[in-house]
Amino acid sequence: MKTAIVFPGQGSQKPGMGKELYHSSATAMEMFDKANEVLGFDIVDIMFNGTAEDLTKTSVTQPAIYIHSVALAKALGKECDMVAGHSLGEFSALATANVLSFEDGLRLVAIRANAMQKACDAEPSTMAAVIGLDFNVVEEICEGVPEIVVPANYNSPGQLVISGSKEGIAKAIQVCKEAGAKIAKEIPVNGAFHSPLMQSAAEELAYGIQSTVFNTPEVPIYQNVSAQAETDPSIIQSNLIAQLTSPVRWTQSVEAMIADKADTFLELGPGRVLQGLIKRIDRKMSISSQESI
16 A cells, blocks of 8 residues: 655645744755745744734745645655645645755745736635535536636535635525535635636746756656646646646545555645545545644
């Protein structure tokens, strides 16, 4: 049987993140300090001493989670058979599998975060969590709304996040409730991530990705867009660009890893969000999480 290492996305940040790791690993300390140089501001100080509000800014959140996750993975040096990451976490997975250097991955994450923020500012949009309906029911509801509304995160069976215009999401929430959803509510984000409204961000990120060296991964990466093992650098690049306007097929990715003999999952980085999702996808799996060494 096989081990999979998985990495969290936006929403897992918290004040003090990475501080214990920084002080317990020379490898991690060096990477945190290098991150300040790459980004041109003291993100480490914000991670350790900033407020929850400071950490919700997309330009801070995404690099912070990436730094914590990759530094922990490198400090631990654990061997695995496959990797995956939820949305932003895919960059952490790529750096861990040595597809990207830590520095190049961080530069791309910074480009991605700033491009996504610009796309959010350009048009009011949002996301909503829908719990208690089958995926196909929610998909049909999204298709029936005249405004832009699409599935964004297939998190676990019966838990799907949708993304779109403010008006479209409000209509979809109402229809989901009428269809019997246990929960259908807007979530506190400032844009419609993983939807066509992120097209301008995808175009900006594409330029950065196409000018960055991508190596063949040391272990397969199960990407959000395809939900299958990828090892071809050119396909990995294309999927990474498409990810901004396509749904995160997390449930399908985990199921594919299990089909390929994964039975042990380790979540590295802040929080335990993925641990909970994987338990709901398949309770038979051995699942743990780590924030420090």
